[in-house]
Amino acid sequence: xxxxxxxxxxxxxQAALDEHRAKEKAATRARDALAxxxxxxxxxxxxxxxxxxGPDGKASLLDLFDGRRQLILYHFMFGPTAEAxxxxxxxxxxxxxxxxxxxxxxxxxxxxSRAPLAKIEPYRKRMGWDDIPWYSSFxxxxxxxxxxxxxxxxxxxxxxxxxxxxxxxxxxxDEIYRTYFTTARGVExxxxxFTFLDxxxxxxxxxxxxxxxxxxxxxxxxWWRRHDEYEQ
Amino acid sequence: MNTxxxxxxxxxxAAREELLVKEKELTRARDALAxxxxxxxxxAVDKEYRFDGPNxxxxLLDLFEGRRQLIVYRFFYxxxxxxxxxxxxxxxxxxxxxxxxxDQVAHLAHLNARDTTLAFVSRAPQAEIQGxxxxxxxxxxxxxxxxxxxxxxxxxEWHGHNAFIREGDRIFRTYFIDSRGDxxxxxxxxxxxxxxxxxxxxxxxxxxxxxxxxxxxWWNYHDAYEDAGARAGA
Numbered sequence: 001x002x003x004x005x006x007x008x009x010x011x012x013x014q015a016a017l018d019e020h021r022a023k024e025k026a027a028t029r030a031r032d033a034l035a036x037x038x039x040x041x042x043x044x045x046x047x048x049x050x051x052x053x054g055p056d057g058k059a060s061l062l063d064l065f066d067g068r069r070q071l072i073l074y075h076f077m078f079g080p081t082a083e084a085x086x087x088x089x090x091x092x093x094x095x096x097x098x099x100x101x102x103x104x105x106x107x108x109x110x111x112x113s114r115a116p117l118a119k120i121e122p123y124r125k126r127m128g129w130d131d132i133p134w135y136s137s138f139x140x141x142x143x144x145x146x147x148x149x150x151x152x153x154x155x156x157x158x159x160x161x162x163x164x165x166x167x168x169x170x171x172x173x174d175e176i177y178r179t180y181f182t183t184a185r186g187v188e189x190x191x192x193x194f195t196f197l198d199x200x201x202x203x204x205x206x207x208x209x210x211x212x213x214x215x216x217x218x219x220x221x222x223w224w225r226r227h228d229e230y231e232q
Numbered sequence: 233m234n235t236x237x238x239x240x241x242x243x244x245x246a247a248r249e250e251l252l253v254k255e256k257e258l259t260r261a262r263d264a265l266a267x268x269x270x271x272x273x274x275x276a277v278d279k280e281y282r283f284d285g286p287n288x289x290x291x292l293l294d295l296f297e298g299r300r301q302l303i304v305y306r307f308f309y310x311x312x313x314x315x316x317x318x319x320x321x322x323x324x325x326x327x328x329x330x331x332x333x334x335d336q337v338a339h340l341a342h343l344n345a346r347d348t349t350l351a352f353v354s355r356a357p358q359a360e361i362q363g364x365x366x367x368x369x370x371x372x373x374x375x376x377x378x379x380x381x382x383x384x385x386x387x388x389e390w391h392g393h394n395a396f397i398r399e400g401d402r403i404f405r406t407y408f409i410d411s412r413g414d415x416x417x418x419x420x421x422x423x424x425x426x427x428x429x430x431x432x433x434x435x436x437x438x439x440x441x442x443x444x445x446x447x448x449x450w451w452n453y454h455d456a457y458e459d460a461g462a463r464a465g466a
Contacts, residue, residue, distance in 0.1 A: 004274070004399070005270075005271060005272065005273050005274055006273040006274070007273065007274050007275070007276055007404065008273040008274070008275060009275070010275050012273065013272075013273055013274070013275045013405070016272055016273055017272065017407070017408060020265075020268060020269070020272065021413075023265055023268070024265065024409070024413050025412075025413075027258070027261055027262060027265055028412050028413065028415070030258055030261065031258060031425070032436070032437075033437075034251070034254055034255060034258060034425075035425040035426075035430055035436070036430075036436065036437040036438065037251055037254070038251065038425070038426065038428075038430075039236075039428060039429070039430050039436075039438050039439065039442070040236055040439060041236060041244070041247055041248060041251060041428075042236050042237045042238065042239040042243060042244050042247050043235070043236055043237075043238055043239070043244065043428070044238070044239060044240070044241050044244045045238055069429070070427050070428060070429060072423050072426065072427065091338075091342055094338045094339035094341075094342065095338035095339075095419050096419060097335050097336035097418070097419050097420045098335035098336070098454040100335075100454035100455070100457050101332060101335060101336075101420045101451070101454065101457075102420060102423060102424070103457065104450060104452070104457045105424055105429070105431070105432050105450070106429075106432075106443075107423075107424065107427055107429075109423070166426060168426050168427050168428065170427070170428040170429070172235070177235075177238065177428075178244070179236075179427070179428040180248070180426055180427070180428070181248065182252075182255070182426065185256075185259050186252075186255055186259070188259070189416075189419075189422040190419050190422050190423065191338075191419075192336060192337065192338050192417045192418070192419055193338055193342040193343045193346075195416045195417045196303055196343055196348070196350060196393075196417060197343065197346055197348060198262070198265075198266040198269065198416075199266075199269065199303065199393060199395050199407055199409060200269075200301045200303065200348055200395050200397070200406070200407070201269070201270055201272070201274070201301065201395065201397045201404075201406040201407070202270070202300070202301060202346075202347070202348075202397070203266055203267075203269075203270050204346065205346050205347075209263075209266070209267065209270075210263075210264075210267040210270075211267070211270050212270065212271060215270070216347075223345060223346070224342060224345065225341075225345070227339045227341040227342065228341075230341050230344070230345050
């Protein structure tokens with residue numbers, strides 16, 4: 001049985017919330033300041049020509065911009081020998097909002113995986129991600145060069161040892177620059193289900209969290225499933 | 233615009249790692265804030281509220297859908313709502329900012345798996361809400377407010393999220409977040425914050441000459457943007 005926090009009057013609760021709110025605002029400002037620093041990061045020119053494959057055939061990195069100025073690229077873990085994409089990355093894809101709002105800021109979004117397109121396409125259909133451009137880097141150095149794939153895929157590892165992350169690019173005409181990369185917990189801000197859970201009294205219910213005694217908790221990474229694999 | 237320096241991969245990695253230290257600090261600060269939220273006191277909700285839902289009348293307890301926790305977002309949709317994009321009118325359109333929020337709600341299976349339900353509430357009647365959901369492709373549980381629920385929970389004049397928990401049939405309000413606090417749920421903002429140009433809004437501290445427009449004004453309904461830059465369109 002969990003210990004309930006103190007149950008108080010609306011006035012006392014409001015006072016506690018107001019006190020907490022000052023810290024929330026400080027976190028928002030800290031986030032703004034970090035984003036300002038990100039806009040000042042140096043960038044690296046991409047000199048290699050990569051050949052990826054999408055539903056319409058071969059595509060270069062420039063094609064992934066789809067004519068827009070910036071490209072956000074999610075490196076989705078999907079090993080060439082795997083039958084389904086990574087469950088955690090699938091949760092990231094489930095959290096991609098309507099892309100019209102990114103597009104209007106001259107920014108495209110795409111996903112790239114090392115699995116061949118013949119595996120990506122049925123999985124995309126199964127998961128309902130019809131509107132997210134998704135390319136295969138099978139037979140390309142792309143994943144190795146961007147630090148999200150092994151030289152030689154290892155079928156005995158999860159997703160053949162591929163990893164995940166977000167790369168951000170900007171272009172000046174046909175010149176492409178990589179400006180940013182994040183992975184690991186840096187990707188969590190793209191998971192609104194985590195943000196929502198962080199607002200709830202029980203939190204994410206994971207055992208690393210600092211919660212009052214007796215709160216329900218399970219290990220992280222183990223409770224999530226592909227959205228059609230949860231038991232109802 | 234003045235672009236930042238173009239450097240070697242090694243130099244970029246060093247700069248990125250320096251920033252990573254600060255990003256990790258913020259992640260830890262976020263964890264600490266969430267830990268404090270879990271220690272906020274609770275308020276018992278003793279008043280009976282009545283909503284209209286897709287299956288008829290519903291109480292606040294029904295909005296939990298049997299789960300332990302509930303998050304309620306006040307979405308502005310109704311004849312009196314004035315925050316529509318230019319040219320928009322009720323009942324065809326709802327508040328443009330709230331529509332932007334709805335476009336960023338992820339597949340709810342992942343929240344539901346942690347015993348938590350998300351619901352939207354508006355003043356518009358169910359018939360209009362069902363039409364709006366269908367037109368915009370939103371699959372979110374959505375109820376009509378019929379009483380003082382919005383005023384009692386601080387969302388009668390502006391958007392916001394209220395969090396509730398239940399112990400059996402007893403309901404407690406645990407948390408409220410609004411204003412820019414709501415932005416944390418939105419992946420569009422988070423993605424733009426990762427880009428070289430940012431949100432491209434004029435309040436942002438960006439290098440000189442970066443493209444910027446006023447905030448709140450560039451938003452539109454996802455089917456109403458002119459996306460001139462792209463070949464394929466939205």
